Amino acid sequence: MKKSRRAKPEQPGIAFEKVVAAIQSQIDPQATVTHSEFLIDRLGQRRQFDVVVRGTFAGQQMLGVIECKDLGGKVGTPDVDAFVTKAHDINANFKVLVSRRGFTKPALAKCAHYGVQALSLLDNDPANRNFFIGTRWEADVIRWGRLSLSLHFVNEPAQPVHFDAGNVTIAGKSVIDWFTNYLLDNTAEVSGFGWVVNFRGVFDKPQTVAVRAGEEYQCSAISFAAERVCQQLERYVGISGTGFYSWLEQKATFPPGTQILMDAVPMDFAQWQPRGGEQRPTTGFLEVKLEVHSMFDRVPDAIQLDAL
Known part of the structure; x- marks a missing residue:
């Protein structure tokens, strides 16, 4: 055999x-x-x-x-x-x-x-993973940053009142929930970044405001402020396909009809990196820039402060 x-x-x-x-x-x-x-x-x-x-x-x-x-x-x-x-x-x-x-x-x-x-x-x-070939994505994530509120007392307390804005309530309902709903309704009218929202809401008659359990004050008004921020982020996304990458020209060449594969791009921006503000030269390949607006969730049963 x-x-x-x-x-x-x-x-x-x-x-x-x-x-x-x-x-x-x-x-x-x-x-x-x-x-x-x-x-x-x-x-x-x-x-x-x-x-x-x-x-x-x-x-x-x-x-x-x-x-x-x-x-x-x-x-x-x-x-x-x-x-x-x-x-x-x-x-x-x-x-x-x-x-x-x-x-x-x-x-x-x-x-x-x-x-x-x-x-x-x-x-x-796998050998190609010893160096990176891909494209750079940019994202501007625009969101509301810090929120602030100040209480205007009918009778000024003898000692400063310290409180967490998230704990302030009227009739058991969170005051900050009304403010986040207000920002959600008026975002389109706001431009710029920083403390761009500042106003005072005056009550028709004094309201009992609780800053924590067992601690209440009579207030004539509440001032609100909101900070608008822009996170500048970047993410490098790998590409692959049947073709060549030129190190000197920094560009890719593919045969006609080639399927180009791109790594998954996470939409969880916590996985992206901060980017600097310097202007970068264009690569002539695929460039992506996203503008993302992060919003508050609406609170359906929030207190109606403008009715008080």
């Missing part, structure tokens, strides 16, 4: 090269793209290239070479130097380095100097 041999699993580096070749074929379908081809350099030596691209531009034959680096870390300057020399020896018209885990800053500077495109895959694989 003959034993069948199991096919050896493909080396990760080879699989990475084939993915790069397949994406390049989709991006430029008019070009001829080959994987792992040997070319003769100007000294007559056979040199292996991971991906070779042939096409025409303005009627001229063009030759491009792509080196794929599936390393344990970022591509550094020695890798760039070696590739530049290798590509120069076969008179390549364009040179591309694709790194699974990104590039060091000196390596990117060298790529820019020698005209080497520095790319990474956008495909959603």
Whole structure:
């Protein structure tokens, strides 16, 4: 009985090269793209290239070479130097380095100097989590901040009266509930930020106001104040898809018809980070800015202070 041999699993580096070749074929379908081809350099030596691209531009034959680096870390300057020399020896018209885990800053500077495109895959694989590729979302969360109320006594107490605004009641009903309902009804008329709402409500006749159980005062009016705040937040949202990310141009390139996947964006803004007020340059990709208004819940049985 003959034993069948199991096919050896493909080396990760080879699989990475084939993915790069397949994406390049989709991006430029008019070009001829080959994987792992040997070319003769100007000294007559056979040199292996991971991906070779042939096409025409303005009627001229063009030759491009792509080196794929599936390393344990970022591509550094020695890798760039070696590739530049290798590509120069076969008179390549364009040179591309694709790194699974990104590039060091000196390596990117060298790529820019020698005209080497520095790319990474956008495909959603675990190795890509060693660096972040995505877009920045901004959110302005506009809400009511601190609330304040002051009591105007018929007879001024001998000692200052300290109280929590949330505990102040008239006839057993919370005064602050009336104020939050008032803010809910009048938000559209308010502009700006800070203590933008300030007014005094005067009673037709003095009212008994409780600041806590067993402590009551006769009051002729109550003053209300509310602070309007804007939280400036940001969230970086990852994207993935079958395509390339250019580290030098800071943009993504996808073949036609590619499905682009975006990480879930939490609408719980406690999971977002504060952002500074500095102006940031546009990326030319997807940019999202949200303006979110956080409102109070209406209290249906709140006291009607304006009727007192």
